[in-house]
Amino acid sequence: MGRKAGSHSEITGPKVREAALRLIARHGFAAVSMRQIAAEVGIQAGALYNYTPDKQSLLFDLMRSHMEELLESRVTSAGGGSALERLEEFTRFHIRFHLPRGQQVFVSYMELRNLEPENFQEVERLRRLYEDELEGILRQGVEEGAFAVADTKITTLALIAMLTGISNWYREGGRLSVGRIEELYWAMVRNMVAVLPIEGAELPTSVLAARAS
């Protein structure tokens, strides 16, 4: 992870990341210097290099660890079940994971352009792993006859954009609780992939049963 072992780094590491995240979200990667980050942490600029070799490594560490945390949290909560159950679980997980991480979401999107090619590829690889999981759920739903999805890749991207977009307007203590936001978005997601009468197919009883549950 680019961190050195030892108690010093164990304490400084998270502080450096928090400071870097805060400053980059506020000013943008190109406008933030290592000196500023060190000052924000309250250490000498030289001491910062004990933690990270350069600003690029710091950015990469922030973006990679965000994706890794997402994937790890997801793995522990993943399970079997119908496509509809899995989609609901994915939707609620995605919202709960991202809502308290507005700055990470912002930096992860905005600073992709500043990753060096190798680092960019790695972050993209992790992002695709996450997308693939959602696409797998959609494929399962299509196979079960539970979902009407013309292009599982595009629906994956549409759902992730829609759900991650909550971070653009969500503020703690606002009109809606996280629970209510989950309910509203899950209703929209469910509708979006649902087999409608217009599609010309009879609704299988298994689908109706799954929807009613």
Add this chain to the structure above:
Amino acid sequence: MGRKAGSHSEITGPKVREAALRLIARHGFAAVSMRQIAAEVGIQAGALYNYTPDKQSLLFDLMRSHMEELLESRVTSAGGGSALERLEEFTRFHIRFHLPRGQQVFVSYMELRNLEPENFQEVERLRRLYEDELEGILRQGVEEGAFAVADTKITTLALIAMLTGISNWYREGGRLSVGRIEELYWAMVRNMVAVLPIEGAELPTSVLAARAS
């Protein structure tokens, strides 16, 4: 618009905007200097001040003109019709307007943080005008019994995030044509707001007719 009248500015203005947009999208507002923008246009730094008093005005001009162009294009194409027809027209318009404007979309989202309070409020006011139009369509659909939408404000934000998110992955000459993208997204939007059998209500024949058209 912060531009001075006269043939000189008429020519330089668009070039300055294009250069500023390109540089800000690439490096971020805080990291770009007036000197760099002037060099990108191919004029002296001093000449740039004939066009704009400062960098903040330039950013505001970029973001405001993006929103104004969006609203003006929209007004000319708006019309009557059923909520379903209006929603389809809105969806296709939104996609066609934003797809060729990836840099504007990126800068408009990313650099909100760098607008001074007064300028931020004005850009937010324009953004809300656009959102209100979509929300009005959703309200009309609920009143017509054509849409099942629990919270028209949240569905408005969800739809806009989903549709604008296309800019994150769309590249000219990619797998899907703009026409195909419009079809896929319109199918998802229509589904998302549709009254489903699960909602417990009988589908009015007007809804079935509208869906089949």
